[in-house]
Structure formats: C-alpha cells, structure tokens
Amino acid sequence: MPLQFELCPGRMIGGNHPCFIIAEIGQNHQGDIEIAKKMIKMAKDCGADCAKFQKSELEYKFSKQALNRPYNSVHSWGKTYGDHKRHLEFSHDQYRELKKYATETGIFLTASGMDEMAMEFLHELDVPFIKVASCDANNFPYLERTAKKGRPMVVSTGMQSMETIRRVYNTVKEHNKNFTLLQCTSAYPLDPKDVNLCVIKYTRGKLVPFHFFFKEYQKEFPDVPIGYSGHEQGIYISVAAVAMGAKVVERHVTLDKTGKGNDHAASLDPSELAEMVRAIRLVETAMGTPVKQMLPCEKTCHDKLGKSVVAKNAISKGEVLSLDMFAVKVGEPKGIAPENMQQLVGKKLKVDVEGDDSILADMIE
Ligand SMILES: CC(=O)N[C@H](C=O)[C@@H](O)[C@H](O)[C@H](O)COP(=O)(O)O
Numbered sequence: 321m322p323l324q325f326e327l328c329p330g331r332m333i334g335g336n337h338p339c340f341i342i343a344e345i346g347q348n349h350q351g352d353i354e355i356a357k358k359m360i361k362m363a364k365d366c367g368a369d370c371a372k373f374q375k376s377e378l379e380y381k382f383s384k385q386a387l388n389r390p391y392n393s394v395h396s397w398g399k400t401y402g403d404h405k406r407h408l409e410f411s412h413d414q415y416r417e418l419k420k421y422a423t424e425t426g427i428f429l430t431a432s433g434m435d436e437m438a439m440e441f442l443h444e445l446d447v448p449f450i451k452v453a454s455c456d457a458n459n460f461p462y463l464e465r466t467a468k469k470g471r472p473m474v475v476s477t478g479m480q481s482m483e484t485i486r487r488v489y490n491t492v493k494e495h496n497k498n499f500t501l502l503q504c505t506s507a508y509p510l511d512p513k514d515v516n517l518c519v520i521k522y523t524r525g526k527l528v529p530f531h532f533f534f535k536e537y538q539k540e541f542p543d544v545p546i547g548y549s550g551h552e553q554g555i556y557i558s559v560a561a562v563a564m565g566a567k568v569v570e571r572h573v574t575l576d577k578t579g580k581g582n583d584h585a586a587s588l589d590p591s592e593l594a595e596m597v598r599a600i601r602l603v604e605t606a607m608g609t610p611v612k613q614m615l616p617c618e619k620t621c622h623d624k625l626g627k628s629v630v631a632k633n634a635i636s637k638g639e640v641l642s643l644d645m646f647a648v649k650v651g652e653p654k655g656i657a658p659e660n661m662q663q664l665v666g667k668k669l670k671v672d673v674e675g676d677d678s679i680l681a682d683m684i685e
C-alpha cells in the first residue's frame with residue numbers, strides 16, 4: 321500500500337515526506353516566454369518544488385464552435401476564445417526551452433495535459449509527472465491513456481462528485497499505483513465557505529445527515545497521498561490543508577495580481593508564495609509526533625513552575641496521611657508529583673513537616 325511514492329526523480333511524496341509545493345504558473349505568463357522564465361525563477365527562489373504550466377493542443381481540447389465563440393472579457397487576448405487561447409499557448413519548442421531553463425534553475429517543471437495530445441507531448445517532453453486538471457478528472461479515456469504511460473500522476477478533483485472520484489481512483493489504480501488526488505473547488509477566486517477542507521479529512525465541519533457514514537478522501541483512498549489545489553486568496557487555507565494531511569499543495573502564482581487574465585486575482589504573489597512555503601514547512605515541523613510525553617525542552621518550565629505536593633499545615637511524624645492534609649503548589653524543593661498524591665493516602669511520614677513544606681519521596685515510611 322504505497323502511501324508514498326517518487327513523484328519526481330529523487331523526491332518522494334506522502335508518508336512523512338515534506339509537502340510537495342507546486343507553483344502553478346498556468347497562463348499567468350501572458351503568453352510571453354520571458355515572463356514564464358521569470359516566473360520559474362521566482363518559484364524556485366520562493367522555495368516551491370515545481371513550476372507548472374497548462375499545455376493544450378487547442379483543436380483537441382476545444383471544439384471548433386468553442387474556439388470560435390466570441391470572448392468579450394477584460395481578460396481576453398483575442399476576439400474569439402480560440403484567438404485568446406492561441407495567444408497564451410506555448411509551442412513545443414518553447415516548452416523544450418522552458419524545461420531546459422527549469423533544469424538549469426534547479427526546479428522541476430511539468431504541466432497539466434489539457435487533452436490527450438497535450439498529454440502525449442508532455443510524456444515525450446519527459447516531464448516528471450503528469451498533472452490532470454479538474455476538467456479532465458471525469459474524462460475516463462484520457463485518464464486511462466495517461467495512467468498507462470506509467471508516469472506518476474497528480475489528479476485534481478474540482479467539479480466532481482465522490483462517486484466519480486471513486487471511479488477515477490479505480491481507473492487510474494488499475495494501471496498506475498503512483499498517483500495523488502487533490503481536493504479542489506474550481507471557482508476563481510474561491511470563497512472560503514466553498515473550500516471544504518473536510519473532504520481531505522473530516523475533523524470538524526458542517527454536520528451533514530448521516531455524517532458518521534461519510535468517508536472523506538483519506539478514509540476512502542487510504543493507499544494514495546491526498547493533496548490540495550487551492551483557488552482562494554491568501555495562504556492560510558492552504559497551510560491548514562497541510563495540517564489536515566495534504567501531501568501536495570498547488571497554488572496559482574503571479575508576478576502581478578492586477579495583470580490581465582482570469583487567474584491573477586486568486587494567485588499568490590512572490591512574497592505570499594515564499595510566506596506560504598515557510599508556513600508549510602513550519603507547520604510540518606510542528607506536526608511532530610503523536611507520542612504525548614514531557615519533553616526535554618519543557619524541563620526549564622517544569623523546574624520553575626511545575627507543581628508538587630506540599631503539606632497544607634504541619635504534619636507530625638507517624639500521622640496517617642489523608643488527602644485533606646495536602647495542597648498542590650509550586651514547592652521548593654520539588655516534591656512528589658500531584659498525579660501521585662492519591663498513593664500517599666494511608667502512609668506515614670518519617671519526619672515532622674511544617675505547612676508548605678514539600679512532601680519528598682524519601683520522607684515516606
Ligand atoms: C478549469 C481550469 O482549467 N482551470 C485552470 C486552472 O486553474 C485555469 O487556469 C484556467 O485555465 C483559466 O482560469 C482559464 O481562463 P481563461 O478562460 O480566461 O483563459
């Protein structure tokens with residue numbers, strides 16, 4: 321049951337491995353390869369693990385009618401949706417150039433294969449893993465073809481039902497054990513009330529009828545790492561996703577939140593991306609271990625303020641001890657621990673003590 325696997329050469333995900341952070345450049349490069357390179361460098365400098373793009377072969381992703389529909393939007397780069405998308409799409413050669421640049425920069429590069437032909441190109445480009453965007457999560461021929469390539473897969477699950485995601489899991493699993501499912505809500509920018517982090521792991525959330533019978537991703541798919549692809553503003557929710565067990569986090573990034581394009585407003589700028597990476601690493605450290613014990617780092621506090629059993633009033637040597645003879649205070653020196661007070665009942669002291677004297681183990685008969 322691989323709860324962890326190698327997503328990129330030398331980089332495991334899942335288990336206790338650090339969360340894999342994907343900087344989704346998407347189409348925030350405005351169709352300009354120099355901006356794309358700046359963004360790859362920015363992703364690396366901010367500590368992201370991977371820079372990601374969106375690769376489409378437009379006539380495979382869209383029907384003729386969809387390409388020809390007018391796109392009247394402040395975010396449009398052309399009169400029709402096709403013209404808009406053509407402006408934003410990098411060629412195969414440009415992708416090769418970007419991949420080379422990312423390698424020189426020291427960051428992994430991949431893209432979502434937005435249709436089967438794009439996925440074939442990414443496979444040929446030798447990307448470390450294929451990202452499946454939410455809009456292809458219910459595209460079963462695509463999923464099967466992609467899974468058969470044998471490359472690790474990161475599958476986003478926006479716009480889908482649990483029933484569909486169970487089918488996604490079974491379809492991919494049949495051909496490829498190395499994949500992760502990302503909780504995602506496909507709205508830009510995403511309202512926090514629609515994030516539903518509880519899909520990752522049900523801890524606390526709105527009560528739903530028969531919620532005890534609900535199985536969220538971590539329970540339903542215990543043998544794949546679960547992650548989060550966020551479209552909200554800010555970093556808190558993505559950091560919380562990591563605390564809830566997300567092993568991959570993907571966020572859109574931008575050099576300019578006011579830039580032209582649908583995604584800029586819900587993207588992280590470089591300072592936010594760097595802060596999110598720092599926050600995720602901090603939270604991972606803080607997740608620690610489930611073993612509850614007093615730690616060496618607590619000794620100083622315990623020595624100064626830890627309480628122990630003291631005599632409420634004077635107690636004479638040989639008196640039979642009862643609970644009402646004790647108080648719990650910060651004593652000097654430190655005496656018997658309060659949790660062991662009950663064990664003193666019925667015993668006797670070998671010495672006389674005054675009120676507020678600590679009761680020490682070697683005073684007990
Ligand atoms: C669902 C999906 O693919 N979403 C992507 C990833 O999150 C987005 O980046 C879209 O490509 C983008 O919002 C499209 O914008 P326009 O339609 O203006 O090119």
Ligand SMILES: C=C(OP(=O)(O)O)C(=O)O
Nearest residue numbers: 374432453454476504549
């Ligand atoms: C749309 C994409 O991702 P998500 O579904 O995670 O938003 C993408 O990767 O292109």
